[in-house]
Structure formats: C-alpha cells, structure tokens
Amino acid sequence: AYEYTLKAEKVCEEGTQKQIPLYDHYFFSILICAEVFKLDSSFHDQAKKIAYKNLKNLKKVQTQMPKNFRSRYLLAKAVIKMNFSPNLKKEISFDFLSVIGVANEDNYLHIEGIACEIYGRFLKDKGIHLDGAHYLKRALGLYERWGANFKVQAIANEISNIQNDDFNKEININSFIEISESLSNERDLEVIFKNILETAITFSNSLKGAIFRRDHNQYFVISNVNNDISHYPQSIIDYAYNSNQIVRIDSIFDLEDFSKDKYFTNNQVRSLLALPLVANGEVESVLYLENSKVDKVFTADKTRILEIISTQMALSIKNAYLFKNLEKLVSERTEELEKKTHQLQISSGEKQTLIRVLCHDLANLLMSSRISFKRLNKKLKELELSDPDITRYLKKIDSSFTNQSHVIDNVRHLELAKEKGFQITLTTVDFLKTLTNSIDTFEQQISTKKINIVINENLNDIEVLSDELCLGVNILNNLISNAIKFTFEGGKISFGLQDDDQEYYYIYIKDSGIGMKDQMVRNMFQDNIHTSTRGTNSEPGSGFGLSIIKSYVNKMNGDISVTSKHKDDFPEESGTTFILKLKKAV
Known part of the structure; x- marks a missing residue:
C-alpha cells in the first residue's frame, strides 16, 4: 500500500491539477505513512517526511474548503501526533475527540468511523480497554450506517476478541462510587437509571440494555433503545425478578427454557444477561443487557464483577427512592405550612410540632442512609480496595452524615435555646x-x-x-x-x-x-x-x-x-x- 501510494501521488499531482481526488489521496496517504512508520523502521524518515508534506497540503485546502476537508485534516493531524509523538496522550485524546465531534457535525460518517476505530485501538494499546471497546463499538455502528459491510464484520470480530482479554480488573470502582453518590443527590431518577445503564453497557460490550422496575405487576422500563416492555423478552425479566437468579445466555442454542417467548422469534440474540439488583434481600430492579452480533459476550468473570457492582447499584436506587419519598413528604408539609401562614401567624406550639415531625422524619432517613453507607463501606473493605480516592469519598460522605446529624439535633433544641437558654463551649x-x-x-x-x-x-x-x-x-x-x-x-x-x-x-x-x-x-x-x-x-x-x-x-x-x-x-x-x-x- 505504501509503495502504491507513492506512485499514485506522482500520477495524481501530474494529472489532476490539485483537484479533490488528489486532496483525498493526501489524507489516505498520511494514514498509510503512519502505519508504515510503526511497522518498518527502514522507511521511518521517508514516511515521516511524506506525511508532514501531505499534512501541509491538506491544511491549505481545508482553509479553502473547510466543510469538505477540515475533518480529514484534523484526523490526519491526530494520526501523525499519535504515531510520531505517542507520549502526548492527553493532547492525542483531545485531538481525536475534536475530530469525532467535527466529523459528526459535518455528517461525514466514514471519517467519524475511521477516527473512532483508530482512537479505540490507541486506547486499547494504552491499556484503557473499556473506553477502547466503546469507541470501536461506535465505529461499528457508523460503518453499518455507511454500508461498509466488511469493515463491520472486522470490527465485530475485534470487539469479540477484546472481551476475552483479561481487562475485567480494570473496572474503575471510583466511577460506581460517584454513581452511588449522584443517586443520593440527583432528583431525577430517570436520569440516574440512564447513567447506570450507560456504565453497564460500556463495561460489558452490550449493544442494547434496559433497567426494569416493577410496581403493582407493571414494569417501568428505562432503555437506551426503547422503553416499551414489548421490545424485550418478558419471560426472562419475570424469571430474574421472581427467582432472584441471574439469567445468562451465551448463544441462541441456550434459549431452551425461554424459546417460546415471541421476542426471540422476531429478534436475533447472540448473548444476553438479566441481573437482579438486590438490596436487603429484595429485588429493587433488573438490569438487562443484550448483544445481537457476538456470542459469549458476558463471560463468568464479567458477570461476577457486574454482580458485585449490582449490590452497590441496588442500595443506591433504594436510597434514592427514600430521598424521593422524603422530598414528597417535605413538599406536602411545606404546602400545608404555606396555607396556614396565609391565615394567621404560626404559633409557638405549631412550630414545635412541625419541627418535631420534620426532625423525626429526617432522622429516620439519615439513619437508613447511614446503615446503607456502612454496608457499602464493609463491602469495599472485603474487596480490599486501597484506592486513596475511594477513601476520600468515604470520609466526605461520613463527614456529611455527621454534619446532618448535628443540624437535626440543634434544630430540635432551637426552642429550648430561645426559651430556657443553653450554653455552648467557646x-x-x-x-x-x-x-x-x-x-x-x-x-x-x-x-x-x-x-x-x-x-x-x-x-x-x-x-x-x-x-x-x-x-x-x-x-x-x-x-x-x-x-x-x-x-x-x-x-x-x-x-x-x-x-x-x-x-x-x-x-x-x-x-x-x-x-x-x-x-x-x-x-x-x-x-x-x-x-x-x-x-x-x-x-x-x-x-x-x-x-x-x-x-x-x-x-x-x-x-x-x-x-x-x-x-x-x-x-x-x-x-x-x-x-x-x-x-x-x-
């Protein structure tokens, strides 16, 4: 390819007089030169010289026709930096993310796909397997839309091979601690569920996922594809919910017990995982993940890690609903209070009653949250995690609980402070x-x-x-x-x-x-x-x-x-x- 690109460049420059085919050639020539630079040291100097010369040519034309060539120029520039200055990891990542954004904006599917593919491999080679797999999957989707079928199959096989690599240990527990913390603060539970879902899909190499929560035998569905229960195998969701058992399907030949489900008649499923999210012995939700292109995506090790994470997710979801219910209670009581204040001034007795009720409710919620926090802390110690960021987050959460408890106690004694007086230590x-x-x-x-x-x-x-x-x-x-x-x-x-x-x-x-x-x-x-x-x-x-x-x-x-x-x-x-x-x- 490298030898032919040298010949092609000479022919193009003589025959096309700086027309678009020549500029397109400059772009692909840079990609080929970068690959040769990695593979054959005997061509280092020549390949590097040609790549920089063509980047200069590409820069000129992208200033004249930015809509057509800016994404090509930015990608070529990023590839050169990746191959000739590989230690500039942060700059390389920034450049590739810029390219992906610009190509998407200009609606160049193939440029965006190439950028995602090259960046995915770069991350994988650097040991960042989860993000690498994410961008390769994104490239696969773009190539599918572009109609590059051979590329689609090649990327699918590459993703399949990645899932067998020993990168499960790479899972960053900090991200799940942050998700748990955000669940406690976030008021929009739908947004919270989506954050959990996106994390699970990225980690597991799924192509489709959903979280199911059951209320009075009706399912509440949050999905990255479709929120209608009819678009999922309800028999599997019911089984996971009712039995508190994990369902893992490695290929279409493992569907014996669920083969009558109409979902599998109308949809091709290669790998499937239904994981109950259990807190305090009760199923809070079911996490459903699916891959329609690759067999055996959900390995035993990957399922085990997801199971450990599911405990944290379930506890966080439970606490989030507790906070949501408290918010509703406080809202109702605040509305009551506002109605009364329009009629007359609040008496001392009414205030004391309100304070006692609110403090009682808040104290109960705080106690429940603190119990869940202690269980989470115990679980992390059992996993023997020694990450300093985790320790910092845990101390911050524990300090927050202490401050909240102090506030509740002081509000309880507010009236005493005014009427009978109390002493503080100065x-x-x-x-x-x-x-x-x-x-x-x-x-x-x-x-x-x-x-x-x-x-x-x-x-x-x-x-x-x-x-x-x-x-x-x-x-x-x-x-x-x-x-x-x-x-x-x-x-x-x-x-x-x-x-x-x-x-x-x-x-x-x-x-x-x-x-x-x-x-x-x-x-x-x-x-x-x-x-x-x-x-x-x-x-x-x-x-x-x-x-x-x-x-x-x-x-x-x-x-x-x-x-x-x-x-x-x-x-x-x-x-x-x-x-x-x-x-x-x-």
Missing part, C-alpha cells in the same frame, strides 16, 4: 479554615451554577471566639447555602473582613444574586414571619434558617446584620451582603 477558632470547610460542602452546587468564589486575603490569620462546629454547620453553611441559592449562574460570592475594632471582627458574605425587597429585609430575622422565596433555579427554602443563625450568633456574644438591593430596583448591582460580628479570640 474556643479559639481559625475562621478561614472553618469557612473553607463550609465552602467545600457545597462544591457540587457551586460547580453546577458556575459561581465564582472570592476569598479576600485579609481573612488570613483571623481567630474568633466561637463554637467551631456551630459556626461552620449552623451559621456559615446556612449563609453560603442561601448565597448559592439566590445567585445567578456565572455569578460571584465573596468573603472578606469589612472592619474590626478592639473587641470584634466584622466579616462580610456578599453575593451578586437577585437581592431582597425592603419588607423582606425587615422581616429577615423574625422567626414568627415566613420570608421564604425560591432561588434563581427554583430551589425551595423553609424561611426559618436566618432566625436560627441569629440565635446561634447571639449565643456567641456576636450579632448579624444584612443589606440588600433587589434586581427590580438595582438591575446592574443587585445582591445581598450579610455582616457577621464575631468576638475576637484573646
């Missing part, structure tokens, strides 16, 4: 350290809204007389949460020292959010007046948090004040500023 506290820990708690929310956090250097070395946990969890967490809630996407929240005197520091927390009307500012710290409003992304709130903050600040011999400019009145400079008056540590 010690010397590093304010910047406590502030940083609080900001880290809201890392995900800050990232989601793309908020810029600015901490003034004048907060360095400031020590205040306070209760550290109370300052962080009850005061700063609440103020930061409100600032995030009312700040627009891309906005800013800043912290700094406004002033100080002989006895106190005056520390500001300022956001560039929607701001508040004067009436709301006046009622801000009144615990018998509901001042709740929704955030810039419709985030809900109780309206009682700031009265709690004031109670705790007062117990520390300090104070809190607020100024605000509403966006309706000050469209260019809206926002809210809280000033914390905290006693200096001696």
Whole structure:
C-alpha cells in the first residue's frame, strides 16, 4: 500500500491539477505513512517526511474548503501526533475527540468511523480497554450506517476478541462510587437509571440494555433503545425478578427454557444477561443487557464483577427512592405550612410540632442512609480496595452524615435555646479554615451554577471566639447555602473582613444574586414571619434558617446584620451582603 501510494501521488499531482481526488489521496496517504512508520523502521524518515508534506497540503485546502476537508485534516493531524509523538496522550485524546465531534457535525460518517476505530485501538494499546471497546463499538455502528459491510464484520470480530482479554480488573470502582453518590443527590431518577445503564453497557460490550422496575405487576422500563416492555423478552425479566437468579445466555442454542417467548422469534440474540439488583434481600430492579452480533459476550468473570457492582447499584436506587419519598413528604408539609401562614401567624406550639415531625422524619432517613453507607463501606473493605480516592469519598460522605446529624439535633433544641437558654463551649477558632470547610460542602452546587468564589486575603490569620462546629454547620453553611441559592449562574460570592475594632471582627458574605425587597429585609430575622422565596433555579427554602443563625450568633456574644438591593430596583448591582460580628479570640 505504501509503495502504491507513492506512485499514485506522482500520477495524481501530474494529472489532476490539485483537484479533490488528489486532496483525498493526501489524507489516505498520511494514514498509510503512519502505519508504515510503526511497522518498518527502514522507511521511518521517508514516511515521516511524506506525511508532514501531505499534512501541509491538506491544511491549505481545508482553509479553502473547510466543510469538505477540515475533518480529514484534523484526523490526519491526530494520526501523525499519535504515531510520531505517542507520549502526548492527553493532547492525542483531545485531538481525536475534536475530530469525532467535527466529523459528526459535518455528517461525514466514514471519517467519524475511521477516527473512532483508530482512537479505540490507541486506547486499547494504552491499556484503557473499556473506553477502547466503546469507541470501536461506535465505529461499528457508523460503518453499518455507511454500508461498509466488511469493515463491520472486522470490527465485530475485534470487539469479540477484546472481551476475552483479561481487562475485567480494570473496572474503575471510583466511577460506581460517584454513581452511588449522584443517586443520593440527583432528583431525577430517570436520569440516574440512564447513567447506570450507560456504565453497564460500556463495561460489558452490550449493544442494547434496559433497567426494569416493577410496581403493582407493571414494569417501568428505562432503555437506551426503547422503553416499551414489548421490545424485550418478558419471560426472562419475570424469571430474574421472581427467582432472584441471574439469567445468562451465551448463544441462541441456550434459549431452551425461554424459546417460546415471541421476542426471540422476531429478534436475533447472540448473548444476553438479566441481573437482579438486590438490596436487603429484595429485588429493587433488573438490569438487562443484550448483544445481537457476538456470542459469549458476558463471560463468568464479567458477570461476577457486574454482580458485585449490582449490590452497590441496588442500595443506591433504594436510597434514592427514600430521598424521593422524603422530598414528597417535605413538599406536602411545606404546602400545608404555606396555607396556614396565609391565615394567621404560626404559633409557638405549631412550630414545635412541625419541627418535631420534620426532625423525626429526617432522622429516620439519615439513619437508613447511614446503615446503607456502612454496608457499602464493609463491602469495599472485603474487596480490599486501597484506592486513596475511594477513601476520600468515604470520609466526605461520613463527614456529611455527621454534619446532618448535628443540624437535626440543634434544630430540635432551637426552642429550648430561645426559651430556657443553653450554653455552648467557646474556643479559639481559625475562621478561614472553618469557612473553607463550609465552602467545600457545597462544591457540587457551586460547580453546577458556575459561581465564582472570592476569598479576600485579609481573612488570613483571623481567630474568633466561637463554637467551631456551630459556626461552620449552623451559621456559615446556612449563609453560603442561601448565597448559592439566590445567585445567578456565572455569578460571584465573596468573603472578606469589612472592619474590626478592639473587641470584634466584622466579616462580610456578599453575593451578586437577585437581592431582597425592603419588607423582606425587615422581616429577615423574625422567626414568627415566613420570608421564604425560591432561588434563581427554583430551589425551595423553609424561611426559618436566618432566625436560627441569629440565635446561634447571639449565643456567641456576636450579632448579624444584612443589606440588600433587589434586581427590580438595582438591575446592574443587585445582591445581598450579610455582616457577621464575631468576638475576637484573646
């Protein structure tokens, strides 16, 4: 191929006078030269010289006809870098992902397919088998649409061989820890199920998958292809659900017990896996995976790893539904509360009852989540995983549970704090350290809204007389949460020292959010007046948090004040500023 491309190039340059066939030849010549460079050292210098010369020619034409040739040029450039500078792994990956995106945008199926195929092999050679298989499968689908049947068969055989490689150990447990954590925070369960499904399909080399959840003998289906139960073998789903047994089919000859299912009459199935997702002895869902092109995709080792992962998935799904039910309960109780506040001011007795009920419900949920977390932690220890990222995630989750428990206990005693009084232990506290820990708690929310956090250097070395946990969890967490809630996407929240005197520091927390009307500012710290409003992304709130903050600040011999400019009145400079008056540590 290399010898013929040299001859072809000479003929093309003499005969076509820089027409499109010549430019197409430059592209394929670069791919061939790159392969020769890898295979035969005697042609290194010549192949490299020709490849760079043709890349230069291709660059010229892509500036003149970008729609036709930019994807070819970018792919050629990526291939040259991959073969001549293989250590630039990050740059190579970025280049290939750019090519794939551009080819898709320009609707060049064959260029996108070639890019996915070459990039898939590059990842596989680097030991990144899961991602490599993913891009090879994507290339297979593109070649099918393009009608390159021999390519389709070659890629299918290559994927089949990959599944026999010993790469099952490569499974990144961090990704499943992140999925479990996202299930606890994500409100849209449909999105959560899809994330789990995509991960399982990528790992197992499936071409089709679904998750089934049964409610009153009716199936709720989430799939990457079709959400109708009639498009799946219901006999297998029923068996996995009712028996709590894994169903694994390695070829069409293993379908004896399920051969009467009409699904197999109308669909070609080569490999199949139905895996119950079990939590606390109960089947939460069934994970269904299928490959219609290759036999024996779901090996024993791969099935065993999926089974281990399924326990984490099931626990996460169960916890997600618990959170969803709690959200519904809180929503119902909030609606009740809003109706009552329109009729009369909330009495002390009503508030105490509401607090007791909510704290009871939250405490039960927290206890259930903590039990599930301990089981997950125990399972990870049994697997003898020593990844430092896993340890960091587990510590972060455990710290979050501790903070939540502390908040619930303090809210329970809020009325006692006001009516009978209580004592907190005041010690010397590093304010910047406590502030940083609080900001880290809201890392995900800050990232989601793309908020810029600015901490003034004048907060360095400031020590205040306070209760550290109370300052962080009850005061700063609440103020930061409100600032995030009312700040627009891309906005800013800043912290700094406004002033100080002989006895106190005056520390500001300022956001560039929607701001508040004067009436709301006046009622801000009144615990018998509901001042709740929704955030810039419709985030809900109780309206009682700031009265709690004031109670705790007062117990520390300090104070809190607020100024605000509403966006309706000050469209260019809206926002809210809280000033914390905290006693200096001696």
